[in-house]
Amino acid sequence: MLIKPHLRDFVSLFFPPACAGCGAVLGKGEPVICVACAYHLPYTHFHKDPANRGARQLWGRVPLEGVTAYLYFYEPSRVQNIVHLLKYRNRPDIGVAMGRKYGEVLCGTAPYSKADCIIPVPLHPRKLRRRGYNQSASFGQGLSVTMQKPLIENGLRQCRPTKSQTRKGRYQRFENSRKVFEVTDPELLSGKHILLVDDVLTTGATVEACAAALLADPTVRVSVVTLAHAL
Numbered sequence: 001m002l003i004k005p006h007l008r009d010f011v012s013l014f015f016p017p018a019c020a021g022c023g024a025v026l027g028k029g030e031p032v033i034c035v036a037c038a039y040h041l042p043y044t045h046f047h048k049d050p051a052n053r054g055a056r057q058l059w060g061r062v063p064l065e066g067v068t069a070y071l072y073f074y075e076p077s078r079v080q081n082i083v084h085l086l087k088y089r090n091r092p093d094i095g096v097a098m099g100r101k102y103g104e105v106l107c108g109t110a111p112y113s114k115a116d117c118i119i120p121v122p123l124h125p126r127k128l129r130r131r132g133y134n135q136s137a138s139f140g141q142g143l144s145v146t147m148q149k150p151l152i153e154n155g156l157r158q159c160r161p162t163k164s165q166t167r168k169g170r171y172q173r174f175e176n177s178r179k180v181f182e183v184t185d186p187e188l189l190s191g192k193h194i195l196l197v198d199d200v201l202t203t204g205a206t207v208e209a210c211a212a213a214l215l216a217d218p219t220v221r222v223s224v225v226t227l228a229h230a231l
């Protein structure tokens, strides 16, 4: 919905925008997170360290150019609030804002700065209909703006919903999710270096399965960028 600026000011008198990290009322010019949160968020700085713990987590599982995450995720925390609002409270704008900020950092750092395009981890169509947006695509959209790389929102598709995998071992989990993702248009991605984007890196099984689908073409290279990394 388009709201004229003066009307937006009027509306925010009654519903003042709140910081996605701590809930404090935002001042004018503070987009999505307040100055204090922007200062105190637990930044990983993974992009400066090719052997970071996210990358090490995926070593030997799938060959990647780089793996990085913007923030550490732990509970309870400002990052947990941010991710919760992004995923469950109809706030795709938070993903876009965080993506823009991290894109400013990554556009000066190889291998991420050298990538050709951005593809988000897809949601199953049923889940996408329910939520109304793909939170990873929102994050990718923000990255796309500041890194000036095209976002291919439907570059991958999910063919069936992932079942609860908590009781399975890592290999079984991988086997179970491996066949779920498909490249929509393999010709389009031939020879490309792709930034694969997700919200939170936990076991790495989803990212691994998506990367494996993309890397079925030997001319493709993949780097992984997530909003957060769960400890």
Ligand SMILES: [Zn+2]
Pocket: 019, 020, 021, 022, 023, 024, 033, 034, 035, 036, 037, 038
């Ligand atoms: Zn805050």
